[in-house]
Amino acid sequence: MANRLKDATSPYLRQHADNPVHWQEWDEAAFAEARDRNVPILLSVGYAACHWCHVMAHESFEDEDVAALLNDRFVSIKVDREERPDVDVVYMAATTATTGSGGWPMTCFLTPEGEPFFCGTYFPRQQFVRLLAAIDDAWRAREAEVRASGTHIATALAQASSAPETAHIGEEVLATAVARLATSFDDANGGFGGAPKFPPSMVLEFLLRHHARTGAAMALDMAARTLEAMARGGIYDQLGGGFARYSVDASWVVPHFEKMLYDNALLLRVYLHWWKATGSAIALRVVEQTAEFLLRDLRTGEGGFAASLDADTEGREGLTYVWTPDQLAEALGEEDGRAVAAVLGVTPEGTFEHGTSTLQLPQDPADAEWFSGIRSRLLRDRGHRPQPPRDDKVVTSWNGLAIAALAEAGATLDRPDWVRAARQGADLVLGTHLLDGRLRRSSLAGRVSTAEAVADDYGNLAEGLLALHQATGDARYLRSSGELLDQALERFGDDDGGFHDTASDAEQLYLRPRSGSDNAEPSGQSALAGALVTFGALTGSASHLEAGRRAVDAAGALAARDPRFAGWSLAVAEALAAGPLEVAVVGADEVAAEMLSVVRASTSPGLVLAAGGPDSPDVPLLEGRPLVRGCSAAYVCRGFVCDAPVTEVEDLRRLLGRD
Structure with a gap:
């Protein structure tokens, strides 16, 4: 069967x-071919912005000799993670269990039934060719032994994926989490x-919420x-806004240049x-510039947001973003070029490769208006580079x-x-990804994928809809979030209050994954x-609300042991500890508008807001709440x-505790 990826809904698959x-997508046809031919499966997993995925593709998957070996002896499946x-x-899980580490590209060899028997990540071409030959020899000479190894790995991992220990995340755990984080803090x-070093966004959210509640x-x-160091470092795009995925050094100087939506x-x-x-000026600047980055660089023609920007430009990592002193002088003239090189840390030696430098902003320049103009000129100049x-x-x-982020920031x-x-x-996601009441994971140019949504899709979309409801007062988003959450409780929930990553009626893999660990984004469990919690507070x-509490406590043992991997669960626990705090503002005059501004400026981690006309039956927090003596009122x-x-506003x- 020839390469089947040209019609995929994943740009990563289309890259191949x-x-x-003869790449296949992950589907029954691929597994049927492997069973019919009785050959192992090569499973290659990556994503479009992955630098080393591109390297392995150029070295091996574009090579005719490697391809001939793969096509003759294997069924090759390509998956966008x-x-x-x-x-x-x-x-x-199989890769980390058998090798001790993981990453992308992920390279696994499976039986025709999908059980993993050998796993790894990136392999240079010669090593990969030797590995293919060894796997082929083992399969031909010792198929039963190889199959038994795959069954053993799959069984062991399925047994190890049992529900984690639950524990209540109360005051003691929350305070201890802060103390534990301090022991690994880079002073x-x-x-x-x-x-x-990765941006610890959910841990930072927890710390801010803990401070807001306890002082x-x-x-x-x-x-x-941490927030100031990242904002001043090379991991932050000082010209275009937005953050790269991580820094290769501990000082936030040199990023891995891919930019991810999440x-x-x-x-x-x-x-x-x-x-x-705090009223921090640099915080406000990052909010404004990052929002503009999302709208300028990641907005799709349909009104959604694209997944990522690649780490590489024309095969070179960071080509779009790095500068030399000469390039600055060419773009700005000698005088401004020298001045801005000093401001942005661009040196003849460079901080990156080949004498180039990432842009940093150790201190704000004295002349803010001059720097704003310089930034605009450099961003325009950079726009003429390959992107x-x-x-x-x-x-x-x-x-x-x-x-969620744009709705809350826009309203505030x-x-x-x-x-x-x-x-x-x-509206795009609800109109395109929600089919017969069930969510799909993704779409491309309005064409929805066949991939079923997982738990974090339900949780994070519901979170976004709830933030949008609070920003706009539109009850449609509140209703839609409730429908998604009810589906998630029915199809993803477990008896201990936690959540599986996949639905009970989704495709069954060799194990049903479940993780309460927050990594680069909230786990499905913590997202839900x-x-x-927010939906319970908004609707009464x-x-x-109890389901949210149980899901938080399902991550309790992890939060107590290693809070770095439970940031969002801890943040939600702070919302529970704060009340939650429910505020309804009734009215439509200037007093009501000022009240809304006061509420939106609150730092309470558990605050939810409803605003609109009196006694609105479709918004629970407003129902039965009239004007007071004809005046706008806050409840x-x-x-x-x-x-x-x-x-009265005061x-x-x-x-709200804002005296």
Whole structure:
């Protein structure tokens, strides 16, 4: 069977459509061919922005001799980990269990029934050729032994994937988590641990929420120092806004240049909350520039948000983004070029490869207006360079994160264009990805993938819809979020209150994955926990709120042991510890508008907001709540226990603890 990838809904798979390898998509036809021919399966998993995936493709998958060996002795399946996270997670479990580490490209050899018997990551061409020959020899000479090895690995991993230990995340666990984080905090550079260093967005969200609720100075200090260090480092695009996926060094100087939607959506929201807590000018600048990056560089023609920008441009990592002193002088003239080189840390020796430098901003220049003009000129000049490819795939989960960030930031900062973009993204996903009441994982140019949505798709999209409801007052988004959460409870839930990554009626792999660990993005379990808590607070649904509590506690043992991998669960636990705090603003005059501004400026981690006309039956927080003596009013409740309504803005500030 020839290469089948040209019609895929994944840009990553389409990158391999012209390979001489007879690539298959992950489907029954591929497995049927392997069974019919009785040959092993090569499973290659990667994603469009992955640098080493490109390297292995150029070295091996574009090579005619390698392709001939693969086509003759194997069935080759190519998977986009972003489109099929369920496939990725179960075979990554095998890779890490058998090799001690993981990463992409992931290279696994499977029996025709899908059981993994040998796993690895990137292999240079010669090593890969030797490996193919060895696998082929083993299969031909010792097929029964190889099959038994695959069965043993699959069985052991399935047994090990039992439900984790639950524990209540209460005051003691929350305080201990801050103390544990302090032990791995990088006092010199911010962040946690050493290189490579990833933006710890969900841990920072937890620290900001903990400070907002308790006033703990250490929590705010770790968050603020990390956020400022990242914003001033090379991991942040000082010209175009937005963050790269991670820094290869501990000082945030040299990024791995791919830009992911999920990172930037999460970080946009964290920087907004830092600004609300402190009024930091750099926080506000990052919020504005990152929002503009999302709208300028990741917005698709259909109104959604693309998955990523590649790390490579024309085969060279970072080509679009790095500068030399001579290039600055050429773009700006000698005088401004020399001045801005000093401001942005561009040196003759360079901080990256071949004498080039990433751009850093150790200190704000004294002349802000001059630097703003310089930044605009350099961004225009950079626009004439070759640009990194974009993965235009619209991922449900990540669009949910972007919708939440833009809706909240737009409402807080009076940017209706951001809220409008969030609304358009939500309408696209609901209109395209929701088929017969069931979510799909992704789409490309309006064509929806056949891949079923996983737990984080349901949780993060519901989170985005709830933020959009609070920004706009549109009850449609509240209803849609409730429908998604009810489906998730029915199809993903487990008896202990946690959630599986895949639905009970989804395709059955060799194990049903479940993880409460937050890594680059919230786990499905913690994403659903957060959305359930918010929905419960907005609607008064005790059952949803309790489901959120149980999902948080399902990650309790992990949170107590290693809070770096439970950031979102801890953040949701802070919302529960804070109340939640329910606020309804009734009215449409200037007083109501000022009240809304006060509420949106609150740093309470558990605050939810409803605003609109009196006694609106389709918005639960407004139902039965009239104007007070004909005046706009605010109703403030904590854990569904309400204070008397207030009609004065200062009284509202007092109730919210903002004296």
